[in-house]
Amino acid sequence: MDTQKTNSFSVQKMIQEKKKRKSAGGITEKIMPYILFLTAAVSVLTTIGIVLTLIFETFLFFDAVSIKEFFTAKKWYPFSETNGSFGILPLIMGTLKVTVIAAIVAVPIGLASAIYLSEYASDRARRIIKPILEVLAGIPTIVYGFFALTFVTPILREIIPSLEIFNALSPGIVIGIMITPMIASLSEDAMTSVPNAMREGALALGATKFEVAIKVVLPAAISGIVASIVLGISRAIGETMIVAVAGGSTPNLEWNLTGSIQTMTAYIVQVSQGDAGYGTTIYYSIYAVGMTLFVFTLVMNLLAQYITRRFREEY
Amino acid sequence: MKLINHESVVKRMKPRLSKNSISKWIFFALTMFVLLILGVLLYRIFSQGLGYLDLQFLQSLPSRKPENAGVYAALIGTIWLMAVVTPVSLLLGVGTAIYLEEYAKDNAITNFIKVNISNLAGVPSIVFGLLGLTIFVRALALGTSVLAAGLTMSLLVLPVIIVASQEAIRAVPNQLREASFGLGATKWQTIVRIVLPAAIPGILTGGILALSRAIGETAPLVVLGMPLFLAFLPKTLLDSMTVLPLQIYNWTGRPQVEFHALAAAGIIVLLVMLIIMNSIAVLIRNKFQKRY
The missing domain is CATH 1.20.5 (Single alpha-helices involved in coiled-coils or other helix-helix interfaces)
Structure with missing residues (x-):
């Protein structure tokens, strides 16, 4: 049998077969880059889709409501049939309040943790603390929302009796807690990348560890730190579930923090949950609000990228 | 002196x-x-x-009476969601990463794709919900289906998978590729048989982390109009469904304390799922991580 097989063995046939296989492989070889390019195009199409969707539906919204009213009217009162008012300022105000509170909570704590982790902590402490921070960053936002409503709000109401059940303070604090790990770990990355020679130089001149951290490491890492804060704030602006659960649904332009508010994100959630019919002004209004939100976060993200690129110190 | x-x-x-x-x-x-x-x-x-939290809670459909209510429908819905998100986001994400790392020339288009991906990662999740509502729910008329939710979530987690896969592919040393070319392998053969197997632990770790983000997200699904309360299970990709975070949201929004306890029990189920997935990711990272 074996000899027969070797007898029928023909080099010419082999070459032909090899050629056939090669041309088949050649096709895969040629089309694969294009197929992969198409998958890469999906992410671009997603962005284009987001932008176009928001723009088109926002235009439809502006057919019913004037741009001037949208940006200058002082009332957001969309659910009234007769005298509805679509002024986005109250919603922006709600978002702003929550974001500022979140920043007041997150920036000092996040920076302190970053300084502790990069300048003071032993290797062992760092190995324990960093994963815990990652856990904190991975907790779904609905869990934070539940925590804000059922734990933080009742405690705050003990301290501030005039606090309403839905308020700006509680979700603001909890969003601050949520973005703290992000600010901490990004700032820590920036600070650990400051070369040790700089620390040693300052220590040799007689600086204390605290002075090294504040006067040498912090300024050297400032671009990364500021970028991390800007990114954190951008996250706070776009945060939805915490404010939807604990913030309430009363858009207003007042400065107080103890009353019910509504943020841009919470409004979109409120409308989506109700049954605003497709094609109504209320339906289109969520796109106009979404567009505003998108522009806010996009500006923040671009700013963060600009800061990292422009002010990065190379060592 | x-x-x-x-x-x-x-x-x-x-x-x-x-x-x-x-x-x-x-x-x-x-x-x-x-x-x-x-x-x-x-x-x-x-x-x-x-x-x-007991077996009855895991096996019951939601109910208006707290003592009878359970997360069964939401749990099954979450698994359906994972079944759509995993293949779609992995295919698109790894494909993009391979393109960017192995094929893309250093030109304006490539640069644009890269900038675009990093910006996409910063878009609030609720805006993805608006995209999904317009494209999948309305334009493609998928309704509030498993498929619409899954596709929206896939786009949401895409940047995470792309970045993780890119890093994993970049970490594969060039000598391996050169050795493969040297033995006569074509580019595609090298990618499929050399680069991807070496990069798979990193890709899987990123994939699991992305998936755990997808099953914890609530906002986009609320915007899609997914039901917060559903007493039946999806049978096909076009059926409606609810997922764990939505069920938790629904219970949290009710004034009765019993429902808050139910929400807490639902959160425990969700957190346990996330912990299991993250442990698997850490395990893969530690076990298969090769140092070249």
């Missing part, structure tokens, strides 16, 4: 040194504060929810 006045040195150093030690404790205390909050959060949720 002494050149250094010892007393004045001590006098000047003292406030600096005390500032140093005080600040050290402040930094430490604030870091511990963050960890403490995590502890309080977990303690609160477990003490509230454990009472409701």
Whole structure:
């Protein structure tokens, strides 16, 4: 049998077969880059889709409501049939309040943790603390929302009796807690990348560890730190579930923090949950609000990228 | 005559040194504060929810009576969601990563794709919900189906998978590729048989992390109009469904304390799922990570 097989063995046939296989492989070889390019195009199409969707539906919204009213009217009162008012300022105000509170909570704590982790902590402490921070960053936002409503709000109401059940303070604090790990770990990355020679130089001149951290490491890492804060704030602006659960649904332009508010994100959630019919002004209004939100976060993200690129110190 | 006045040195150093030690404790205390909050959060949720967490809770459909309610529909819905998100986001994400790392030329288009991906990662999740509502729910008329939810979530987590896969592919040393070329392999053969197997632990780790983000997200699904309360299970990709975070949201929004306890129990189920997935990711990372 074996000899027969070797007898029928023909080099010419082999070459032909090899050629056939090669041309088949050649096709895969040629089309694969294009197929992969198409998958890469999906992410671009997603962005284009987001932008176009928001723009088109926002235009439809502006057919019913004037741009001037949208940006200058002082009332957001969309659910009234007769005298509805679509002024986005109250919603922006709600978002702003929550974001500022979140920043007041997150920036000092996040920076302190970053300084502790990069300048003071032993290797062992760092190995324990960093994963815990990652856990904190991975907790779904609905869990934070539940925590804000059922734990933080009742405690705050003990301290501030005039606090309403839905308020700006509680979700603001909890969003601050949520973005703290992000600010901490990004700032820590920036600070650990400051070369040790700089620390040693300052220590040799007689600086204390605290002075090294504040006067040498912090300024050297400032671009990364500021970028991390800007990114954190951008996250706070776009945060939805915490404010939807604990913030309430009363858009207003007042400065107080103890009353019910509504943020841009919470409004979109409120409308989506109700049954605003497709094609109504209320339906289109969520796109106009979404567009505003998108522009806010996009500006923040671009700013963060600009800061990292422009002010990065190379060592 | 002494050149250094010892007393004045001590006098000047003292406030600096005390500032140093005080600040050290402040930094430490604030870091511990963050960890403490995590502890309080977990303690609160477990003490509230454990009472409701039993087999009946896992096997029951939602109900208006708290004692009969369960997460079965939401749990099955979450699994359906994972079944759509995993293949779609992995295919698109890994494909993009391979293109960018192995094929893309260093030109304006490539640069644009890269900038685009990093910006996409910063878009709030609720805006993805608006995209999904317009494209999948309305334009493609998928309705509030498993498919519409899955596709929206896939786009949401795409940047995470792309970045993780890119890093994994970049970490494969060039010698491996060159050796493969040297043996006569074509580019595609090298990618499929050499680069991808070497990069798979990193890709899987990123994929699992992305998936755990997808099953914890609530906002986009609310915007799609997914039902918060559903007493039947999806049978096909075009059926409606609810998922764990939506069910938790629904229970949290009710005024009765019993429903808050149910929400806490639902959160425990969700957190356990996330912990299991993250442990698998860490395990893969530790077990298969090769150092070249």
